[in-house]
Amino acid sequence: xxxxxxxxxxxxxxxxxxxxxxxxxxxxxxxxxxxxxxxxxxxxxxxxxxxxxxxxxxxxxxxxxxxxxxxxxxxxxxxxxxxxxxxxxxxxxxxxxxxxxxxxxxxxxxxxxxxxxxxxxxxxxxxxxxxxxxxxxxxxxxxxxxxxxxxxxxxxxxxxxxxxxxxxxxxxxxxxxxxxxxxxxxxxxxxxxxxxxxxxxxxxxxxxxxxxxxxxxxxxxxx
Amino acid sequence: xxxxxxxxxxxxxxxxxxxxxxxxxxxxxxxxxxxxxxxxxxxxxxxxxxxxxxxxxxxxxxxxxxxxxxxxxxxxxxxxxxxxxxxxxxxxxxxxxxxxxxxxxxxxxxxxxxxxxxxxxxxxxxxxxxxxxxxxxxxxxxxxxxxxxxxxxxxxxxxxxxxxxxxxxxxxxxxxxxxxxxxxxxxxxxxxxxxxxxxxxxxxxxxxxxxxxxxxxxxxxxx
DNA sequence: TTTATTTGTTAGACAAATCTAATATATTAA
DNA sequence: TTAATATATTAGATTTGTCTAACAAATAAA
Ligand SMILES: [Mn+2]
Ligand SMILES: [Mn+2]
Ligand SMILES: [Mn+2]
Ligand SMILES: [Mn+2]
Numbered sequence: 001x002x003x004x005x006x007x008x009x010x011x012x013x014x015x016x017x018x019x020x021x022x023x024x025x026x027x028x029x030x031x032x033x034x035x036x037x038x039x040x041x042x043x044x045x046x047x048x049x050x051x052x053x054x055x056x057x058x059x060x061x062x063x064x065x066x067x068x069x070x071x072x073x074x075x076x077x078x079x080x081x082x083x084x085x086x087x088x089x090x091x092x093x094x095x096x097x098x099x100x101x102x103x104x105x106x107x108x109x110x111x112x113x114x115x116x117x118x119x120x121x122x123x124x125x126x127x128x129x130x131x132x133x134x135x136x137x138x139x140x141x142x143x144x145x146x147x148x149x150x151x152x153x154x155x156x157x158x159x160x161x162x163x164x165x166x167x168x169x170x171x172x173x174x175x176x177x178x179x180x181x182x183x184x185x186x187x188x189x190x191x192x193x194x195x196x197x198x199x200x201x202x203x204x205x206x207x208x209x210x211x212x213x214x215x216x217x218x219x220x221x222x223x
Numbered sequence: 224x225x226x227x228x229x230x231x232x233x234x235x236x237x238x239x240x241x242x243x244x245x246x247x248x249x250x251x252x253x254x255x256x257x258x259x260x261x262x263x264x265x266x267x268x269x270x271x272x273x274x275x276x277x278x279x280x281x282x283x284x285x286x287x288x289x290x291x292x293x294x295x296x297x298x299x300x301x302x303x304x305x306x307x308x309x310x311x312x313x314x315x316x317x318x319x320x321x322x323x324x325x326x327x328x329x330x331x332x333x334x335x336x337x338x339x340x341x342x343x344x345x346x347x348x349x350x351x352x353x354x355x356x357x358x359x360x361x362x363x364x365x366x367x368x369x370x371x372x373x374x375x376x377x378x379x380x381x382x383x384x385x386x387x388x389x390x391x392x393x394x395x396x397x398x399x400x401x402x403x404x405x406x407x408x409x410x411x412x413x414x415x416x417x418x419x420x421x422x423x424x425x426x427x428x429x430x431x432x433x434x435x436x437x438x439x440x441x442x443x444x445x446x
Numbered sequence: 447t448t449t450a451t452t453t454g455t456t457a458g459a460c461a462a463a464t465c466t467a468a469t470a471t472a473t474t475a476a
Numbered sequence: 477t478t479a480a481t482a483t484a485t486t487a488g489a490t491t492t493g494t495c496t497a498a499c500a501a502a503t504a505a506a
Contacts, residue, residue, distance in 0.1 A: 003492080003493090005492080005493065005494095034493095034494075034495095035494080035495060035496080037494085037495075037496085038493070038494055038495070041493080041494090042493080045492090045493095056501090057500095057501065057502070
């Protein structure tokens with residue numbers, strides 16, 4: 001198996017390349033709070049293990065093997081987050097740090113049990129897809145809320161930014177996964193949006209907030 | 224906080240001194256599958272941190288601070304084992320390895336939640352006491368089954384040896400914590416015991432087995 | 447197209463945790 | 477009480493993961 005540290009590098013590389021396409025030594029070093037030389041030598045080490053394709057001054061890339069390993073760690077992370085929320089009563093803003101540690105536990109049975117108890121969930125508490133046992137991720141194609149127009153009915157499906165502060169803010173304005181939203185108005189000037197939730201509450205979101213929300217469009221008849 | 228490794232040393236030293244009184248460098252090295260020089264240098268390091276009293280060629284001892292830290296790790300270990308058995312459906316023979324890893328997770332909230340969900344248990348699935356939040360252990364005073372005599376009624380309260388093989392053996396002969404036992408016969412020759420369980424099954428245990436079982440004596444009227 | 451800036455690499459140091467080999471002390475047996 | 481054995485310590489090497497400082501390459505600005 002791989003060390004705790006190697007696993008964190010693999011996962012970070014996997015996530016960064018999904019978000020931003022090309023991953024550089026600098027971006028990875030920032031993501032992990034490490035210096036560039038540390039990243040550089042770890043990349044060489046992982047290249048030795050055939051998990052990373054490394055060529056000097058070229059963008060970093062995972063091999064197929066590396067992608068699978070990374071996805072399986074991500075699977076453990078997201079299953080854990082789901083378990084913490086669904087079965088232990090944690091809020092979605094308090095699970096990431098714990099999952100960051102639990103994801104390194106080496107026990108097939110432990111995560112299989114979690115999976116089973118949760119009923120084989122497809123998404124984590126933030127709406128991110130949970131890779132399957134082969135590391136395959138089923139991609140959703142949702143719309144960013146800030147790309148929606150006035151009058152549309154949507155349901156909140158995922159958040160693409162998961163800082164504690166943002167999640168706590170969403171709690172405060174009563175936005176949870178599954179919340180039905182109708183867009184009342186979209187301000188051209190600053191792209192802020194006035195929304196009404198199915199609960200009846202009206203809220204206004206800045207573009208900075210709505211950019212991080214993924215929604216599914218509803219037929220207007222499904223009120 | 225302390226490293227994963229330091230925590231394992233602390234816990235091992237704590238457990239060994241409870242079992243055997245004096246702990247030597249050799250015994251600790253065997254317990255941890257490390258060589259003596261590794262133990263030696265870790266003891267010096269922990270002495271620096273005021274967790275261990277170290278004097279050359281003297282038995283190893285924890286300081287009060289060291290005892291508390293060790294007990295708190297043991298608390299996390301035993302809470303985890305209890306959680307795995309009670310809330311996730313693991314058998315008591317399959318939880319130790321997982322708990323050995325989970326005990327190092329740094330999150331007060333995580334273990335507080337476990338504790339709460341379990342209803343603040345006092346014992347783990349093997350009947351060992353769970354240290355409280357201050358690291359205080361409440362000692363039971365049970366009897367070893369092999370010290371009991373013919374005709375006595377007892378209840379199985381704890382096992383003092385917890386290898387997978389022994390626990391699986393106990394499963395096979397239907398001995399669980401809480402099982403009521405009547406001693407039918409005790410063979411002087413080899414100290415083997417013939418027992419009858421409240422389920423009605425009759426079994427015969429070797430001294431090697433009964434030595435590892437702690438029982439509570441019952442008034443004979445409580446059948 | 448030179449120059450400046452950013453990004454990436456190499457070299458070398460360091461702390462943590464481990465080991466082997468050599469040596470010292472303590473204990474047990476003769 | 478000496479010799480043999482068991483236990484403990486020291487010295488020094490090794491692996492892993494990190495860092496800083498110096499240098500090299502690529503990119504952006506002038
Ligand atoms: Mn997370
Ligand atoms: Mn992690
Ligand atoms: Mn255990
Ligand atoms: Mn452990």
